[in-house]
Structure formats: structure tokens, C-alpha cells
Amino acid sequence: MAIEDDVTVVGGGLAGMTAALAAAREGADVRLLSHKDSTLRSASGLVDVLGYDADGTLLADPFEAIADLPDSHPYRTVGVEGVREGLALFDAVVGDRYRGDHTDRNALVATHGGSVKPTARYPASAAPGLASDERSVLLVGFETVTDFDAPLAADHLRAAGVPFEVEGATVQFPGDFRADAARTRLADALDANERLEVGAAGSGGSGRSGRSGGGAGGGESGYTTSLPARKALAETVKDHLDGTERVGFPALLGQHETDEIRADLEAELGAAVFEVPMGSPSLPGMRLEGAFQRACRDAGVRFTTGNPVVGYEERDADRHDGGVAAVRVNRNGAAIPFHADQFVLATGGLVGKGVDSDREGVREPIFDCHVPAPSDRYDWFADEAFGDHPFARFGVETDDDLRPLDREGEPAFSNLRAAGAVLGGSDFAAEKSGSGVSLATGVAAGRSAAREVTR
Amino acid sequence: MSDAETPTDPSDARDEQAVSDEEFEPVQVFPESEEMDLRPGSDDCYKCSTCDSACPVAEVDDEFPGPKFQGPEQWRVKRKDDHDIDDSVMSCSNCMRCDSACPSDVPLSQMHNTARGQFVEEQMEKLSREYVRNRILANYGTLAGFASKVPRLANFVMGNSFVQSINEKLLGITSEREFPEFADQTFREWWHERGGNATSEKRAREARAKRDDASADADDKRVAYFHGCYSNYNTPEVGKSMVRTFEHFGYEVMVPPQQCSGTPMFANGMLADAERAAETNVRELAAAIEDGADIIASCTSCSMSLRQEYPELFSFEGTASVAARTYEALEYLRLHEDLDAELADAKVEDAEFAYHAPCHARNQGLAGQAVEVLDNLTGANAEDVGDSCSGISGTYGWKEEKYDTSMEIGAEMFDHMEDTDAETGMTECPTCAMQMEHGTGYEIRHPLEVLDEALVERER
Ligand SMILES: Cc1cc2nc3c(=O)[nH]c(=O)nc-3n(C[C@H](O)[C@H](O)[C@H](O)COP(=O)(O)OP(=O)(O)OC[C@H]3O[C@@H](n4cnc5c(N)ncnc54)[C@H](O)[C@@H]3O)c2cc1C
Ligand code: SF4
Ligand code: SF4
Numbered sequence: 001m002a003i004e005d006d007v008t009v010v011g012g013g014l015a016g017m018t019a020a021l022a023a024a025r026e027g028a029d030v031r032l033l034s035h036k037d038s039t040l041r042s043a044s045g046l047v048d049v050l051g052y053d054a055d056g057t058l059l060a061d062p063f064e065a066i067a068d069l070p071d072s073h074p075y076r077t078v079g080v081e082g083v084r085e086g087l088a089l090f091d092a093v094v095g096d097r098y099r100g101d102h103t104d105r106n107a108l109v110a111t112h113g114g115s116v117k118p119t120a121r122y123p124a125s126a127a128p129g130l131a132s133d134e135r136s137v138l139l140v141g142f143e144t145v146t147d148f149d150a151p152l153a154a155d156h157l158r159a160a161g162v163p164f165e166v167e168g169a170t171v172q173f174p175g176d177f178r179a180d181a182a183r184t185r186l187a188d189a190l191d192a193n194e195r196l197e198v199g200a201a202g203s204g205g206s207g208r209s210g211r212s213g214g215g216a217g218g219g220e221s222g223y224t225t226s227l228p229a230r231k232a233l234a235e236t237v238k239d240h241l242d243g244t245e246r247v248g249f250p251a252l253l254g255q256h257e258t259d260e261i262r263a264d265l266e267a268e269l270g271a272a273v274f275e276v277p278m279g280s281p282s283l284p285g286m287r288l289e290g291a292f293q294r295a296c297r298d299a300g301v302r303f304t305t306g307n308p309v310v311g312y313e314e315r316d317a318d319r320h321d322g323g324v325a326a327v328r329v330n331r332n333g334a335a336i337p338f339h340a341d342q343f344v345l346a347t348g349g350l351v352g353k354g355v356d357s358d359r360e361g362v363r364e365p366i367f368d369c370h371v372p373a374p375s376d377r378y379d380w381f382a383d384e385a386f387g388d389h390p391f392a393r394f395g396v397e398t399d400d401d402l403r404p405l406d407r408e409g410e411p412a413f414s415n416l417r418a419a420g421a422v423l424g425g426s427d428f429a430a431e432k433s434g435s436g437v438s439l440a441t442g443v444a445a446g447r448s449a450a451r452e453v454t455r
Numbered sequence: 456m457s458d459a460e461t462p463t464d465p466s467d468a469r470d471e472q473a474v475s476d477e478e479f480e481p482v483q484v485f486p487e488s489e490e491m492d493l494r495p496g497s498d499d500c501y502k503c504s505t506c507d508s509a510c511p512v513a514e515v516d517d518e519f520p521g522p523k524f525q526g527p528e529q530w531r532v533k534r535k536d537d538h539d540i541d542d543s544v545m546s547c548s549n550c551m552r553c554d555s556a557c558p559s560d561v562p563l564s565q566m567h568n569t570a571r572g573q574f575v576e577e578q579m580e581k582l583s584r585e586y587v588r589n590r591i592l593a594n595y596g597t598l599a600g601f602a603s604k605v606p607r608l609a610n611f612v613m614g615n616s617f618v619q620s621i622n623e624k625l626l627g628i629t630s631e632r633e634f635p636e637f638a639d640q641t642f643r644e645w646w647h648e649r650g651g652n653a654t655s656e657k658r659a660r661e662a663r664a665k666r667d668d669a670s671a672d673a674d675d676k677r678v679a680y681f682h683g684c685y686s687n688y689n690t691p692e693v694g695k696s697m698v699r700t701f702e703h704f705g706y707e708v709m710v711p712p713q714q715c716s717g718t719p720m721f722a723n724g725m726l727a728d729a730e731r732a733a734e735t736n737v738r739e740l741a742a743a744i745e746d747g748a749d750i751i752a753s754c755t756s757c758s759m760s761l762r763q764e765y766p767e768l769f770s771f772e773g774t775a776s777v778a779a780r781t782y783e784a785l786e787y788l789r790l791h792e793d794l795d796a797e798l799a800d801a802k803v804e805d806a807e808f809a810y811h812a813p814c815h816a817r818n819q820g821l822a823g824q825a826v827e828v829l830d831n832l833t834g835a836n837a838e839d840v841g842d843s844c845s846g847i848s849g850t851y852g853w854k855e856e857k858y859d860t861s862m863e864i865g866a867e868m869f870d871h872m873e874d875t876d877a878e879t880g881m882t883e884c885p886t887c888a889m890q891m892e893h894g895t896g897y898e899i900r901h902p903l904e905v906l907d908e909a910l911v912e913r914e915r
Contacts, residue, residue: 333779
């Protein structure tokens with residue numbers, strides 16, 4: 001016999017992990033199959049529910065606006081209650097790592113580009129940085145972390161009319177790291193509070209930092225001293241402080257010890273310290289991924305990762321009772337079947353590779369679920385670069401129970417549900433709804449699948 | 456018919472894609488180029504740096520510029536042929552973690568392997584201490600072949616601290632490590648003494664009759680065992696457990712002639728050595744497939760090599776079908792037998808393990824499999840010690856200059872092992888086992904040994 005579970009979830013992103021967790025908590029035996037790590041590593045770590053309406057107007061309360069969404073939107077399928085259930089599961093998983101659950105209203109968070117973004121949940125480490133706060137802000141960027149230009153971000157924020165004074169400064173990260181040191185490397189140094197050389201005439205080259213056993217390094221010239229990383233960082237920033245009440249750093253304050261690092265920096269600087277969410281690789285995204293993976297493991301979810309699912313076997317080829325018997329994983333040319341009673345498709349959108357497009361059309365590659373798209377490719381795009389592009393909404397259509405529909409509008413399989421960005425009808429980038437859709441539909445699909453097997 | 460029976464050739468598939476993606480394929484600008492050209496792969500990289508955040512070497516070694524540089528960036532600057540390969544590629548441990556991290560399917564480890572091969576061939580001094588040392592380490596199987604003829608003497612010599620310090624001074628092989636002991640009898644010697652194929656055929660037939668499985672055609676239950684160097688020379692117990700367990704399920708085992716899988720050669724850029732070994736292996740294993748066998752390995756680096764590195768680097772006839780038909784032993788049983796039910800009826804005494812999934816098991820999608828399987832066995836429990844790398848990466852941790860890095864990477868795993876209740880370790884990779892033992896003093900077992908104990912030994 002082959003490998004068999006109650007529920008098999010395909011896709012390891014936020015939607016897949018949410019579906020797997022929800023199903024496991026209902027008592028099902030769950031396996032999660034995933035080709036690659038999730039796009040959370042590239043996402044900001046902010047959890048958006050609905051930030052803008054179709055006209056691009058900023059929304060104060062996302063829940064109020066759900067009723068006005070088109071019928072095809074996944075939020076209309078799961079309803080306001082479904083969205084709340086998704087967030088409730090999220091809040092339970094992350095505990096005090098996140099803020100925002102005290103209110104239905106969107107928070108406004110400053111991004112690394114200097115814009116202000118509406119979001120429903122934000123990391124605790126970003127909380128002191130909210131744009132609605134009126135305390136003055138110093139943004140600190142590092143020479144080697146090129147995708148955060150602090151003075152420029154400060155200019156943008158000022159231009160956006162934020163209700164506080166904001167300045168930006170670019171400093172050199174203390175220690176003698178290579179110019180292209182990974183953001184995770186700087187985070188590790190802060191986690192471990194490694195001793196770093198400070199005060200040397202900036203050699204800036206690729207020498208080693210002062211980690212124990214670290215061989216050559218340190219100052220050929222001038223006076224140097226070595227300090228614990230957090231203190232060294234505070235020393236570097238102090239001169240720029242000038243009485244500012246809040247200091248924002250790019251999100252690299254540790255992979256694990258973020259709270260302690262912030263507390264230490266706050267004590268040294270005498271100001272509130274926060275992280276500005278960043279692009280890929282995103283430490284808040286990685287921390288969130290870690291929290292969800294742990295929750296899944298604790299709930300008994302089995303992970304099988306590293307190879308893509310490429311196809312499926314029908315339950316009974318002769319009878320055509322319309323069920324999936326197994327999905328097939330391709331491992332270097334061999335097809336490995338994974339059997340289950342129920343399946344959840346959570347392979348992401350165009351980025352996660354759950355929806356594929358070529359010149360001929362748009363398709364969902366595993367089950368060949370129908371993806372509605374205009375037949376003329378020129379109708380896939382809007383004329384303006386930031387226009388309302390139809391392709392952003394491409395994805396599978398479902399019935400009320402999140403079962404993908406075939407061309408005729410009938411459920412394509414009796415035991416397959418879909419969740420997350422593989423669903424059509426939402427433009428997560430324009431409306432700021434990515435994680436919210438993944439959470440809401442993930443919980444709904446996972447619970448529904450589990451109910452079929454546990455009843 | 457399952458896809459497994461109609462394997463598509465992965466290298467063919469790649470070619471086809473290269474053709475159908477057409478127009479913008481930069482490789483076609485240089486049609487005369489016959490060499491492996493990985494520049495199209497470079498163009499898939501959108502510099503998200505996710506690979507860098509997954510690299511265990513970059514995490515502890517500030518001099519190592521990381522997989523993104525080693526792979527796509529290096530290949531991009533190589534558009535001009537006069538560009539040298541950066542010597543840092545020799546610090547990559549070939550753990551292949553970057554491969555599974557990349558969301559854009561950039562063939563990172565293939566780029567590293569190819570770059571390393573070029574570096575060693577074109578830029579490395581053949582008389583240098585490093586080259587000689589790497590060549591010796593990479594060809595461990597040859598060395599072990601000699602040693603196994605005189606195991607006691609070899610164990611004595613290798614365990615001798617004087618010899619160890621000479622190794623370090625002369626060759627740069629760290630004296631911190633204990634050389635693995637050579638078994639008194641190699642696996643192959645045991646196999647022949649036991650009566651080879653004929654005996655296995657007989658035992659498998661008896662087992663099928665006893666299991667009421669006589670209807671199963673003998674041709675359906677045939678596997679060829681790729682034992683690799685380590686289980687042949689150092690831990691024949693693993694190989695014996697593999698044979699007994701498969702025979703218990705009614706499989707006839709074959710043991711074709713074979714060479715080193717090539718993993719240590721890839722990691723040291725000795726591509727010519729690897730190619731020679733691979734040619735023999737592909738030929739012999741393809742012949743076994745012709746005879747109706749699937750290929751089974753008990754070492755995850757061996758199966759990784761046959762499954763992924765061969766098709767990426769070589770194009771011998773049969774490479775693709777060997778890749779598609781090679782399985783890790785436990786994986787194979789899970790797919791073809793009701794292993795869960797079988798284990799539910801069995802039990803062992805006090806078998807608590809701290810389990811480490813080798814990087815090369817992870818890449819094959821096998822991480823966590825041993826934990827799942829042992830879950831069903833009464834008396835046994837395996838606790839996963841997390842996803843950190845063990846740090847030894849085959850020959851890497853044997854190099855004097857890499858030893859500290861190797862132990863720094865492994866520190867997290869050692870801590871996690873000590874945090875569990877278990878005092879015995881478990882893994883499928885022989886060098887990971889070496890590192891686990893070195894770092895914690897625990898005895899380390901292979902999942903197949905536990906299966907053997909649960910299913911076979913109780914019958915004797
Ligand atoms: C760059 C970027 C920035 C973002 N920023 C934000 C933000 O600021 N706020 C916010 O709320 N949301 C943001 N999002 C969206 C957020 O991450 C969503 O939750 C996400 O897009 C949808 O999650 P998902 O689980 O549906 O898909 P994904 O996260 O894309 O996961 C898909 C998973 O399926 C796997 N997979 C795909 N095909 C197969 C296959 N054939 N076999 C096996 N596995 C397969 C993939 O390997 C992956 O693990 C961002 C997304 C991106 C890409
Ligand atoms: S193979 Fe491993 S060590 Fe080498 S670059 Fe990739 S992640 Fe780093
Ligand atoms: S993970 Fe892939 S796409 Fe991202 S930087 Fe590395 S090679 Fe490039």
C-alpha cells in the first residue's frame with residue numbers, strides 16, 4: 001500500500017499551512033506537500049485583510065467593506081464570519097508576536113519605501129512605528145542594506161503628510177562585515193550579541209567580524225574597541241538621535257531574540273525602537289513562517305517537502321464518481337502517489353506557481369482546473385502600468401464550499417477544495433488582501449475537508 | 456499505468472523546455488557552444504536572496520559570499536570566457552539546501568558543481584597539498600578498499616595519534632576526528648559468503664509463501680542494492696539489515712558491481728573521477744533495471760547523487776531511468792508495502808531516538824519519513840531534532856581548515872539532540888552519523904537497523 005492520510009494539502013504557503021492546521025485541529029490526519037518554501041519569505045510579514053476598495057480609496061474598516069466586494073471575491077464566499085475565523089486562528093498561532101487584534105480598524109504602517117500602508121495585523125516589533133502615532137521618528141538605514149534608503153523614505157513619509165516629524169540617517173553597521181553580508185547575518189550578530197569592532201577607520205571590506213575564533217580582523221589603523229553588537233549599534237546611532245522619540249531600523253533585529261534586542265536598544269537610546277517591514281528575504285516573514293510551521297507540527301501535521309505535485313489519480317477511473325484518489329509528486333522522473341480522502345489545493349498564484357500562463361492561456365497545472373481568462377491576451381492587461389489588470393485576479397472559481405468549478409460551473413471534483421492565492425477574484429497587491437484571503441479561505445477549506453472525514 | 460513506468464528523461468525535458476521557451480534563450484546566441492551552459496538559469500534569478508538565508512556555511516563563515524554569488528551571479532559574469540571562477544566555491548559544502556530554498560527553480564547546486572569542477576581543473580595546482588588531500592578524501596572508497604583488506608591493521612594505524620598528526624600536518628586532514636573503523640568483513644564479502652543472489656532468491660520465495668504472497672510474481676519483487684562505500688566497508692550492519700528487511704517482505708535482492716556514488720567527488724570538484732564512477736554505476740544499475748529491479752540505496756547522499764546529480768551533470772545512456780527508478784530503502788517500502796500495518800503488529804524495547812534528517816534527505820523530500828514510520832512501532836519513538844544542518848557534509852568536516860566551521864554549524868543540532876529524552880541518535884547519512892557521534896558521544900543507528908530488529912530478528 002502507499003502513503004495515505006485523511007487530508008492532503010498541496011502547497012506550503014500561508015494558505016496551505018492554515019488549511020492544514022485548521023484540519024488537524026478538527027481531528028484529521030493531515031499531510032502537507034510542498035515543492036518550495038512559502039512566499040512568506042518574500043512578503044513583508046504584515047497581515048493585510050482589505051486596505052483599499054475598488055476605486056483605490058483607503059479603507060478604515062475592512063469588515064464593513066466586504067459586503068461591497070463583487071460576488072466573485074473569495075471573501076464573499078466565506079463571508080465576514082469566515083474572515084474573522086481566519087484571523088482568530090492567526091491570533092492564536094502568533095500570540096503576542098503580533099498586534100492589531102484589539103480593533104477592527106486598519107492600522108497604518110510605514111513601509112521601507114516610505115509609503116503608508118493599511119494592514120490588519122502587524123508584528124509587535126513594528127508597533128511603535130505606526131503612522132498614526134505623533135511622536136517624532138528617526139529612520140536609520142545601513143550603507144550595505146541597499147533596499148532601505150532612510151533619508152529618502154523620510155522624505156516620502158513627510159510628503160505623505162504623516163502627523164510627526166521624521167528624519168533619516170544612513171550609518172555603517174558596526175563591525176567589519178562584508179559589503180554584501182546577508183541581512184540574516186546581521187540579524188544573527190544581534191541575536192548572539194556578538195562582540196563587534198567599532199571605531200576603526202572604516203575598512204568596509206570583506207574582513208571577518210569579531211566572532212569568537214574568527215581569525216584576522218580589526219583595525220589596522222586607528223583606535224578600535226569591541227562592544228556587544230546591540231550596544232555597538234546604539235553607539236552608532238546616538239549621534240543622530242537629537243532627542244527623537246522613536247527610532248526605526250530595517251527589519252533585521254534578530255531572527256529569534258527580537259524582543260530582547262529591541263529592549264536593549266531602547267534602554268541604550270532612551271527612545272522607542274521599531275522595525276520597518278522589508279522586502280525579500282523578509283525576517284518578519286520568516287519568523288511568521290516559523291510560528292506557523294511549529295503550530296502545524298504541534299497539531300500533528302506531517303510535512304513532505306522538496307518535490308512538486310504534478311498530477312492526480314482519479315478515485316475510480318471507471319465509475320467517474322468525480323473524486324481525487326491521490327496526488328502525484330514528481331521526484332526526478334518517478335511519480336510518487338499520496339492518497340487521501342480529501343484534498344486542499346493551496347499552490348499560490350502567479351508568484352507561488354499555482355497559476356501558470358503562457359501565450360495560449362491561463363491554467364492551473366495540477367488538476368487542470370478551469371481558470372477563466374479573456375481569450376484575447378491583450379485583454380489581460382490594463383493600459384497603465386498600475387492600472388486595474390485583469391490578470392491580477394486570475395485564479396480558480398469555486399462553489400460556496402470552495403470546490404473549484406469546471407467549465408460548466410460544476411464542482412470539478414467532489415473532494416477537492418482550494419484556498420489562498422490560487423483562487424481568482426481578488427487582486428491582493430492592489431486591494432491589500434493577500435494574507436487575509438489565505439487565512440480566511442485556508443481555515444474554511446481545512447475545516448470543511450476535515451468535517452468530511454471525521455463525521 | 457503509472458508515470459513511474461514511463462519515466463521521462465529529465466535532461467530531455469530540460470532540452471525541450473529550452474527549445475520551446477525559444478526566442479529569448481541566450482544560449483542560442485552561442486550555438487557553437489557544446490559545454491554545459493547555465494546562463495539561462497542565471498536569468499531566472501530575481502535576486503531575492505532567499506538562498507543566502509538558507510545556506511549553513513554563509514551563516515557561520517563571513518568570508519563565504521553565499522549561494523547567490525556562487526550560482527547565478529558567478530555564471531552571469533562568466534559570459535566572457537576569460538573570467539576565473541572564484542575560489543570561494545571550494546567552501547561550499549554541497550549540502551544543496553539552496554536548491555530547495557529558491558522559489559524560482561534556479562539550478563544552484565548544479566551551477567556550484569560545475570563551477571567547482573572547472574575551478575579544480577583549470578585553476579588548482581595539481582601538486583598542491585589541498586588538491587592531493589581533496590583527491591584522497593574524494594576517493595575514500597579506494598582508500599577504504601585497501602584498508603578493508605587489513606582492517607585491524609588499518610584501524611590501528613588510523614587510530615594512532617602519531618599518524619593522525621602526520622595526516623594533519625602533511626595533508627590537512629583534521630586530527631580532531633576519529634577515523635571510522637573498518638569492519639572485519641565487508642558487506643560484499645558477507646553477501647558472497649551467504650550465497651549471493653541465489654540465496655536471496657530462495658529466502659524471498661520462502662518469505663512470500665509464508666506471507667501468503669505467493670501470487671506476487673517474483674519479477675515484481677526484485678531490488679538492486681546500491682550499498683555505497685560506507686555501508687560496504689564501515690557499517691555492513693546497515694546493508695545486512697536492508698537485505699534481511701527486504702527479504703522479509705518477499706523481495707529478491709541483487710547486489711550489482713558498483714563504484715562510489717560520486718558525492719564526495721562532486722563536493723571536491725573531482726568531476727573526472729565522478730564521471731568514471733558514474734559510468735560504471737549507470738551501466739550496472741541500468742542492467743539491473745533491465746532485469747526487472749528497482750534500485751534501493753540506504754545512504755541518502757548516494758540516492759541523491761543517482762537521482763539528481765547524475766542527470767544534471769552526465770548523459771550516459773540510462774541515466775534518466777536510473778534516476779527515476781532509484782529509491783531510498785524506507786521510501787520504497789512505504790510505497791510498496793503496508794509498512795504501517797506491519798509495524799503496528801511489531802514491537803521493540805526502549806528505542807528512543809534523536810533523529811536528524813540529512814540535508815540530502817531533505818532535498819529528496821524524505822525529511823521526517825523515519826519519524827513517521829517509527830510512530831507506528833510500539834516501543835520506538837524518534838524525535839526530530841530540527842532542520843539545522845549537521846555541518847560535516849561528507850568530506851568537508853574532515854578538512855583541517857573547515858573543521859571549526861563544521862562544528863559551528865553542527866552546534867545547534869548537538870544542542871537539540873541533548874535536549875531530547877533520547878540517548879541514541881538516528882539518521883540515514885553515514886557522515887551525519889559521524890558528526891552526531893563526534894558532537895554528542897551518542898551511538899547512532901540507521902532506521903533500517905530498527906526495522907530489521909522489529910520485523911526480522913523477532914522471528915529468529
Ligand atoms: C512579494 C510578495 C509580497 C507580499 N506582501 C504581502 C503583505 O505585505 N501583506 C500581505 O498580507 N500579504 C502579502 N503577500 C501575500 C501573502 O504572502 C499571501 O499570503 C500569499 O500570496 C498567498 O499565499 P498562498 O499560501 O496562497 O501562496 P504561496 O505563499 O505562494 O504558497 C504557494 C505554495 O505552494 C507551493 N507549490 C506551488 N506549486 C506546487 C506544486 N505543484 N506542488 C507542490 N507545491 C507547490 C509553493 O512551493 C508554495 O510553498 C505578498 C506576497 C508576495 C509574493
Ligand atoms: S550547497 Fe549548501 S553550502 Fe553550498 S552554497 Fe548551497 S546552501 Fe551553501
Ligand atoms: S533564491 Fe533563487 S531567485 Fe532568489 S537570489 Fe537565490 S538563486 Fe536568485
